[in-house]
Amino acid sequence: MGYLNLSPIQLDALKEVGNIGAGNAATALSQLINKKVDMTVPAVNVVPFETIFSRIGGEDIVIGVVVRVLGDTPGNILFIFEREGAFNLIETLTGQREENLSEMGNSVICEIGNIISSSFMNAIAKFTNLLIMPSVPAVAYDMLGAILSTTFIESGQFDDSVLDIETMFVETDSKISGHFYYIPMPGSLEKILSVLGVE
Template identity: 30%
Template sequence: MSYTKLQLDGLKEIMNIGGGNAATSISKMIDSRIAMEVPEVQIMNYTDMYNKIISDDVEMHGVLSQIVGDLDGALLFVISQDSANKMAKMMLGEDTTQTQQLIQSAVMELTNIIFNSFLRAIGDLVQMSLVSRLPIASYDYFGAIISSAYMAFEQYDEQILVIHNEFTYGSENLDASLFLIPGIGVLEKIFKALGL
């Protein structure tokens, strides 16, 4: 996997548009401002990703959804337990008694909004129809979540595409990340559609 800085910048811009759409949708739902930014789009090996993004031995909530339509691949959203607790309070109200089931439900709801917003933004930009299949949730070590996701979609390359997001809510930072797992040739189709 080898892409130019211009191509990675173009991909970052698409993801920023998707993030903006998702943040707007979430902000309307909770009646409070949420911001989402994409500080980096990089090609990394697994070791670098675990050292720079999320350690492989940190337990996270993970939600994986297959992309279907004119492009194939998957979206993977991961969020720490602490941030999932904050997010559940944000979505359900401070007074709600939080159970693991409610927290998982809030994570799934947020992820559904994020996935659909991103796919709508990418689809509009490249003039393609994209939808996500029913998401699958898990709670496991990040290393197990990411390797299972890449193996499920036959991404066996030693280097992977990392699209790291940052979510902020008021003064709070949510420890969460979104990963785009493109099918073979998908990024090339996106770059071609963008003229890159």
């Protein structure tokens, strides 16, 4: 099933799933940094691959956390931090300002990505009663275009469009803008929609 074939009802169902997942992720992030974190309502869009490059900047250097989704709905979740937001988080947790991603910074981002992705997936698993498990996350510090292309090819997804769940976590001192890209392997999206009763 291509994303462009989704009906408005199916998109609404996915938005609700995204909302629950992102809400869980915001709570987990709040507990991790010990500060209140609010969350904007996720915008769930089906966007052409090229649009992502032009809108966010395919050549922008970003920090991505890739988590393989294992279980009933295999695929990949890619969480993209804008560079500034990632370094703000590292500073919040370590007390040190970095200009380049150090080994410590990499570990911090890996752990944040792990917590956010796991809480996101746990919420979806509870909501759908599907078995969904995260793998160990991998951190990529590269151009957005390079990270996205690699993740898509690994998922066996060659569609021209991608499901983009865009949310912003707002903490008192800073905004952490994030994009979730759920990149299901063929058949996974149909399984989620079937469970939600919107085939």
